[in-house]
Amino acid sequence: MSYKLTLRTLTLVSTLILALSLIPTLRRLTLLTHHIAPTMTYTREQQIALLAVQRAAILTKAVYKTSAKGTLSKSDASPVTVGDFGAQALIISALKHNFPDDEIVAEEEASDLRSNTALRDQIWAHVQETRLQDEDAEKELGGPIPSVERMVDVIDMGGSKGGASGRIWTIDPIDGTKGFLRGGQYAVCLALLVDGQVKVGVLGCPNLPVDDTARLEASIGQDQTDEGKGVLFSAIEGQGALSRPLTDGPLADGKKIAMRGVTDIAKAIFCESVEAGHSSHGDQAAIAKKLGITNASVRMDSQAKYGSIARGAGDLYLRLPVSQTYQEKIWDHAAGVVIVNEAGGKVTDVAGKPLDFSKGRTLADNKGVVAAPKDVHEQVLAAVKDVLGVKA
Ligand SMILES: Nc1ncnc2c1ncn2[C@@H]1O[C@H](COP(=O)(O)OS(=O)(=O)O)[C@@H](OP(=O)(O)O)[C@H]1O
Ligand SMILES: [Mg+2]
Ligand SMILES: [Mg+2]
Ligand SMILES: [Mg+2]
Numbered sequence: 001m002s003y004k005l006t007l008r009t010l011t012l013v014s015t016l017i018l019a020l021s022l023i024p025t026l027r028r029l030t031l032l033t034h035h036i037a038p039t040m041t042y043t044r045e046q047q048i049a050l051l052a053v054q055r056a057a058i059l060t061k062a063v064y065k066t067s068a069k070g071t072l073s074k075s076d077a078s079p080v081t082v083g084d085f086g087a088q089a090l091i092i093s094a095l096k097h098n099f100p101d102d103e104i105v106a107e108e109e110a111s112d113l114r115s116n117t118a119l120r121d122q123i124w125a126h127v128q129e130t131r132l133q134d135e136d137a138e139k140e141l142g143g144p145i146p147s148v149e150r151m152v153d154v155i156d157m158g159g160s161k162g163g164a165s166g167r168i169w170t171i172d173p174i175d176g177t178k179g180f181l182r183g184g185q186y187a188v189c190l191a192l193l194v195d196g197q198v199k200v201g202v203l204g205c206p207n208l209p210v211d212d213t214a215r216l217e218a219s220i221g222q223d224q225t226d227e228g229k230g231v232l233f234s235a236i237e238g239q240g241a242l243s244r245p246l247t248d249g250p251l252a253d254g255k256k257i258a259m260r261g262v263t264d265i266a267k268a269i270f271c272e273s274v275e276a277g278h279s280s281h282g283d284q285a286a287i288a289k290k291l292g293i294t295n296a297s298v299r300m301d302s303q304a305k306y307g308s309i310a311r312g313a314g315d316l317y318l319r320l321p322v323s324q325t326y327q328e329k330i331w332d333h334a335a336g337v338v339i340v341n342e343a344g345g346k347v348t349d350v351a352g353k354p355l356d357f358s359k360g361r362t363l364a365d366n367k368g369v370v371a372a373p374k375d376v377h378e379q380v381l382a383a384v385k386d387v388l389g390v391k392a
Helices: 002-039 043-065 082-098 111-115 117-129 134-138 148-158 177-183 281-290 304-310 334-342 374-388
Strands: 103-107 169-174 187-194 197-208 229-236 241-246 255-257 271-274 316-319 345-348 369-373
Touching: 043 082, 043 117, 043 134, 043 187, 043 197, 043 229, 043 271, 082 103, 082 117, 082 148, 082 177, 082 187, 103 148, 111 117, 111 148, 117 148, 117 229, 117 334, 169 177, 187 229, 187 334, 197 304, 197 334, 229 304, 241 271, 241 334, 271 281, 271 304, 281 374, 304 369, 316 374, 334 345, 334 369, 345 374, 369 374
Parallel strands: 103 169, 271 316
Antiparallel strands: 169 187, 187 197, 197 229, 229 241, 241 255, 316 369, 345 369
8 A cells, every 4th residue: 555655656756857857848849839930931821912913903904995994083182993993802802711810901992882883883894704714713712702782891891900910911902093094004012911010012013014124114104005014023021022924814933033233323223103292203303313313213103113123123212202291001012112122122211210011001100212222222311311301
């Protein structure tokens, strides 16, 4: 009896000692898994985002070819079209199918469509018609939206207030709507933020050359043929930036892109908005002059500017504030910033702060944008501060 008791006590004590000795190993293991978590690959998110942007871009091209683009003027006097609403519906539907718990910050909302049923039906006709040729890919996106009512509800699912925590997608269904209407540059934009950091970005640019080596050309409108045009840019944080042709068929493999090495800043090509109301052409010209740049600026609409400098077709993108009160929207920059960063660039505001996507639907803590290859960013920023008189 006492022998048995002693044996049991001994077993208990040795188990306890063993358990205690394992604690440091377990702690190390927990720390290790903690370290592994942030290096998530986001490959699936990128794949869905590429397909969703591809499908939405197909819709926008079809809308461009119709004479009735259903343009409305929003409360800030900016335009929105059948293309913007339709692209937003298709992208949100794909995201909800694949990532139902994620939040969405999208540019458009559907209140006008609840009263304007003619416009609603025009959008519905395009949304119903738009399918990826690749049936498996179409299935991956959840297939068609089942009814017009559901389409209107889906458009309204992009009202998240954004912020610093969790997974938040941000959508600009057509960035550069004015460019789109003119037959100039526009971009279908989608990015994933995790805890306020951009992890994945995709830009679909139907009117940019497929050829990554084509020199940047001003493209404010007209003369459009689809020949040789259409590019999809993408990036995952820490994994580089890619481009591939934007077609109606299966996705091609992505090719790595990189910014051009600028050895002489005076030879840099810089691009800016078409609309003088969106960024100050005067200040931008003064900065270019300070840097000794004699090439004329290349004016183009939308985040096609970020994609173009990321693949070295241009070098600098300056967006200098015209108003003290305007706050840049996160959907106008998120995808472009991760693509430029991953291609070897650096993007800050005019004070040199990184763009902070954790502040809600707008970049409330930033003013303007200075995007340049890493090596020359400091030099460009110094000229920006000089011209604007921003304190270092
Ligand atoms: N006042 C002001 N200041 C700065 N930015 C503004 C302003 N007003 C609008 N917007 C946003 O500009 C987006 C268009 O992008 P760009 O300026 O690059 O293109 S453009 O050349 O001016 O068309 C445009 O995006 P879309 O509405 O998606 O086209 C707007 O979100
Ligand atoms: Mg708009
Ligand atoms: Mg926009
Ligand atoms: Mg837009």
